Amino acid sequence: MINITTFTVNKDDGSKQTVTIEPVLIELPGAKQFTGVYRLTDTDLTGKELGEVAFHLYKVGEWEFTGDAFSCAEQDQIVEFIKEKEPFDSIAFSEIVDGTEHHYRITDNEGHFGIEKDGIFIGVIEHNEDWEQIAGDPLPAELFEKLVSKIESFND
Numbered sequence: 628m629i630n631i632t633t634f635t636v637n638k639d640d641g642s643k644q645t646v647t648i649e650p651v652l653i654e655l656p657g658a659k660q661f662t663g664v665y666r667l668t669d670t671d672l673t674g675k676e677l678g679e680v681a682f683h684l685y686k687v688g689e690w691e692f693t694g695d696a697f698s699c700a701e702q703d704q705i706v707e708f709i710k711e712k713e714p715f716d717s718i719a720f721s722e723i724v725d726g727t728e729h730h731y732r733i734t735d736n737e738g739h740f741g742i743e744k745d746g747i748f749i750g751v752i753e754h755n756e757d758w759e760q761i762a763g764d765p766l767p768a769e770l771f772e773k774l775v776s777k778i779e780s781f782n783d
Contacts, residue, residue, distance in 0.1 A: 629648070629650065629665075629709060629712040629713045630650070631647065631648070631649045631650070632647075632648050632712070633645055633646065633647050633648065633670050634646055634648055634704075634705060634708045636697065636701050636704050636705060637701075637704065638701060639698050639700060639701065644669075645670040646667050646668065646669065646670055646677060646705070647667070647668045647669075647670045647674075648665050648666075648667055648705070648708075648709065649665065649666045649667075649668070650662075650664070650665055650666075651664040651665065651666055651679070662681075663681055663682045663683070663719070664679050664680070664681045664682075665679065665680050665681075665682075665709060666679050667679065667680065667694070667696075667705065676694075677694055677696040677697070678692060678693050678694020678695070678696055678697065679692070679693045679694065680692050680693075680702070680705060680706060680709065681693070682709075690706055692706075717732050717733060717734040717735065718732070718733045718777050718778070718781050719731065719732045719733075720777060722770075722773065724770070729744055729745055730744070730745055730746070731743065731744055731774070732746075733774060733777060733778060733781075735778075738753055738754070739751050739752075739753050739761070740752050740753065740774070740778055742763070742766070742774060748763070749763050749764065749766070750762055750763025750764065750766055751763060752766075752771070752774060752775070752778075758771075758775045
């Protein structure tokens with residue numbers, strides 16, 4: 628996720644428009660979770676909402692744009708800017724553990740997979756000869772297997 632930032636769009640009519648790009652977060656107990664959505668507002672005194680771009684957290688590279696303030700070419704500029712700032716190389720999913728729903732994110736960092744639970748770092752796993760956890764408190768076996776399965780199916 629990128630933090631709040633601005634970007635200048637080259638409009639189809641030759642003009643330029645600077646927009647504010649802000650991540651949309653949800654509150655979880657003790658943490659905030661990124662939704663995969665960025666809100667776009669006019670970077671002027673009005674702060675007029677111009678739309679949102681939502682990246683599919685389960686399908687890398689796919690996104691949807693809401694609002695009619697930008698043409699397809701202008702939308703592409705905004706999406707490319709966000710992708711350059713924050714490559715979408717993570718997997719997000721929810722899982723019920725002991726009757727409570729938890730939100731997990733697996734982020735690939737050159738073969739080391741960082742694991743977050745409800746927005747808090749809980750460990751790193753990697754694959755050498757076998758899958759193994761190399762950082763964090765030991766993960767329960769069932770969760771570890773679920774994480775490995777998600778990584779393997781994501782990379783297929």
